[in-house]
Amino acid sequence: MSYACRMQRVKLTDVARAAGVHPGTASRALNPLTRDQVSRETSRRVARAAERLGYIPNAVARGLRTSRSYIVAMIVPDVTNPLFPPMVRGAEQVLSRAGYTLVLTDTDNDSAAERRQVEQLRARGTDGFIVATARWDDPLLDEMAGAGVPAVLVNRNTASARLPYVGADERTGVTLAVDHLVGLGHRRICYLAGPQDTSTGRERAAAFRQAIRGHELPVVRSQVRACAAYTEAAGAITAQALIRSGHDCTAILAGNDLIAFGVLSELAKAGISCPGQMSVVGFNDLPMVSKLTPPLTTVRLPLTAMGSLAAQVLMGEIDATTTTDGRLTQSLLGVELAVRGSTAPPPPS
Amino acid sequence: MSYACRMQRVKLTDVARAAGVHPGTASRALNPLTRDQVSRETSRRVARAAERLGYIPNAVARGLRTSRSYIVAMIVPDVTNPLFPPMVRGAEQVLSRAGYTLVLTDTDNDSAAERRQVEQLRARGTDGFIVATARWDDPLLDEMAGAGVPAVLVNRNTASARLPYVGADERTGVTLAVDHLVGLGHRRICYLAGPQDTSTGRERAAAFRQAIRGHELPVVRSQVRACAAYTEAAGAITAQALIRSGHDCTAILAGNDLIAFGVLSELAKAGISCPGQMSVVGFNDLPMVSKLTPPLTTVRLPLTAMGSLAAQVLMGEIDATTTTDGRLTQSLLGVELAVRGSTAPPPPS
DNA sequence: ACGAGGGTCACAAACGATTGCGAACAGAAT
DNA sequence: ATTCTGTTCGCAATCGTTTGTGACCCTCGT
Numbered sequence: 001m002s003y004a005c006r007m008q009r010v011k012l013t014d015v016a017r018a019a020g021v022h023p024g025t026a027s028r029a030l031n032p033l034t035r036d037q038v039s040r041e042t043s044r045r046v047a048r049a050a051e052r053l054g055y056i057p058n059a060v061a062r063g064l065r066t067s068r069s070y071i072v073a074m075i076v077p078d079v080t081n082p083l084f085p086p087m088v089r090g091a092e093q094v095l096s097r098a099g100y101t102l103v104l105t106d107t108d109n110d111s112a113a114e115r116r117q118v119e120q121l122r123a124r125g126t127d128g129f130i131v132a133t134a135r136w137d138d139p140l141l142d143e144m145a146g147a148g149v150p151a152v153l154v155n156r157n158t159a160s161a162r163l164p165y166v167g168a169d170e171r172t173g174v175t176l177a178v179d180h181l182v183g184l185g186h187r188r189i190c191y192l193a194g195p196q197d198t199s200t201g202r203e204r205a206a207a208f209r210q211a212i213r214g215h216e217l218p219v220v221r222s223q224v225r226a227c228a229a230y231t232e233a234a235g236a237i238t239a240q241a242l243i244r245s246g247h248d249c250t251a252i253l254a255g256n257d258l259i260a261f262g263v264l265s266e267l268a269k270a271g272i273s274c275p276g277q278m279s280v281v282g283f284n285d286l287p288m289v290s291k292l293t294p295p296l297t298t299v300r301l302p303l304t305a306m307g308s309l310a311a312q313v314l315m316g317e318i319d320a321t322t323t324t325d326g327r328l329t330q331s332l333l334g335v336e337l338a339v340r341g342s343t344a345p346p347p348p349s
Numbered sequence: 350m351s352y353a354c355r356m357q358r359v360k361l362t363d364v365a366r367a368a369g370v371h372p373g374t375a376s377r378a379l380n381p382l383t384r385d386q387v388s389r390e391t392s393r394r395v396a397r398a399a400e401r402l403g404y405i406p407n408a409v410a411r412g413l414r415t416s417r418s419y420i421v422a423m424i425v426p427d428v429t430n431p432l433f434p435p436m437v438r439g440a441e442q443v444l445s446r447a448g449y450t451l452v453l454t455d456t457d458n459d460s461a462a463e464r465r466q467v468e469q470l471r472a473r474g475t476d477g478f479i480v481a482t483a484r485w486d487d488p489l490l491d492e493m494a495g496a497g498v499p500a501v502l503v504n505r506n507t508a509s510a511r512l513p514y515v516g517a518d519e520r521t522g523v524t525l526a527v528d529h530l531v532g533l534g535h536r537r538i539c540y541l542a543g544p545q546d547t548s549t550g551r552e553r554a555a556a557f558r559q560a561i562r563g564h565e566l567p568v569v570r571s572q573v574r575a576c577a578a579y580t581e582a583a584g585a586i587t588a589q590a591l592i593r594s595g596h597d598c599t600a601i602l603a604g605n606d607l608i609a610f611g612v613l614s615e616l617a618k619a620g621i622s623c624p625g626q627m628s629v630v631g632f633n634d635l636p637m638v639s640k641l642t643p644p645l646t647t648v649r650l651p652l653t654a655m656g657s658l659a660a661q662v663l664m665g666e667i668d669a670t671t672t673t674d675g676r677l678t679q680s681l682l683g684v685e686l687a688v689r690g691s692t693a694p695p696p697p698s
Numbered sequence: 699a700c701g702a703g704g705g706t707c708a709c710a711a712a713c714g715a716t717t718g719c720g721a722a723c724a725g726a727a728t
Numbered sequence: 729a730t731t732c733t734g735t736t737c738g739c740a741a742t743c744g745t746t747t748g749t750g751a752c753c754c755t756c757g758t
Contacts, residue, residue, distance in 0.1 A: 011714060022738045027716060034717085039736060059473040060412045061714035064743045069409065071473075079437050080636070085428040092428075092455050101469060104453040106441050120450060124408040124420075261640065287429070291610065293642035360744060371708045376746060383747085388706060410744035413713050 090307025178211035194255035235262025250346035275344035294341030439656025527560035543604035584611025599695035624693035643690030
């Protein structure tokens, strides 16, 4: 109840003295797992003393002795990208409920910075990592997997797939989008893929080709172009190139919503109306896209759930460092297509 | 160069043994501040041994001894609110450059959760706090100030103002917006304020009244209504009430962009065109608002700079716990008005 | 030549918790 | 009464680093 004002923090020794026991005993009495090694009576006395003095265990000292920090780190390429905050939030909720603290680091898309950060965090005894920055070939992650560092990949996977992965069912997402467009009557659909050094860039592109073939449409008419990055600027550049090339598609599927923004702005610049002359579909369902004119049809990913699940899988990894038996290693969450105003039947031509 | 694969981490003792010195000496040799207590020769030898063995100091042990963790925590109400990521990013850049690690926690607007988080973080020896969740009356922050915990408030201040504060020049922002509207010919302007338990809600409302008076307009015609929260939903509710009340204003200034979203959607619902029949101005310049139809005129806050400055001020607080002399305590950064399509001259009436 | 002084370094005590080990004591069984 | 089993708790080592203290040697000044 009472609390120290600006005095020395009360430590275990103080509690022990107040309860008239040895610090070691006090430690056992306070720890739920070892509580049964001390009598009910002393346990209660210690607990009361701790309460009365306002004892807060020193997590640093504990961490030194137990080599567990109850810190997990989440690595994202860019916090300001609205894709990540929901995942962070999902992870944070699960972790804090389990007594972990989430450290968020932003690599600014710089893999040297990423390596530095990971090193720092490992020095701090971080228990595990949630990594949202995976590249298709990612030596750092391979090293971490090799070193046995508990880690989970989220949203993006690596080629080697040596670490557990939590993602969305992107193939289905792309298929839903293509089915929707074909159902509206589109036959010539282009795909503006994300960067090919990310799993999402590659997987979605592959899924697109497969979906097109599934409708027995010629793939050649459904040109696939990769953007340099998942940004509006990169999307605009590629969209401009596509428009200039005079391709006669009636619908564009974008690798993600940011690329779709670039597409929309280039269409506007070129005087091509959406959805009248060109339908556009995004990917991710960023919070704002329903407010655009036209509201963007897009694939909705369960971002928060991905974050939560990643956190759960990671906690499993941390606890079970011995066996890989029966552990969740590759998991995909379901997606939905949010149909809005940016898609419509193709012009009569 | 060579590195331990999955073996025991190499510790200071190992380095010392390899260099043929005592661990204490090795410690001094590696620390730039104490390096001059050992001869150049040994210092070089130790440094080389450390390099060769791939020594990474154990930050937990160091933290225990020095009671400095080089961790600072940033507390935000909601990571998914686009207002905060830029501030986080700004802070993170400054801090990581100075060797600090930034821990981000999301309180979900729950002050009980906030208290729990702060307690946990203090147990972990967190060096300082950047707080973006301040309420106008905030007992937790007053306690922290009283306990001498290094902390800096960002974006929102408290009534007591006992902690350093970094914010934007909101009065000027509001004044710019009002001047702009008045310059367009508006005479009847409403203000939809944010919640009055935050400093931004109160300050901006006060600034609005003052700006209106500055133009010698009757304040009564410039109705001020407070929204329950800085959300689109709360903004919509208040906007609806305003519209239903039949107020004859020609422009609405919103407490922030999210509230402006609510206003825009209610205007659309009521068949009132923007900017034709009603001008709308937001606050914050969220990344997406320039893409709306119409693009939102809004006050741009230097969010990243606010985060950076907050981090700098906090580091000052951490280093100088003895004197308050010559320290930056209340600092405001300049703002701009981004004039876009949601404002126009009022209808001829 | 001797004491003073400064530069190097080893020694050991912290920091605050956890935990293996064994002592003390209880009650029960023989 | 003695031994045995088992509970309860104190003792002390330990985690890996930092840092105050003092030993030692060398040099310089007188």
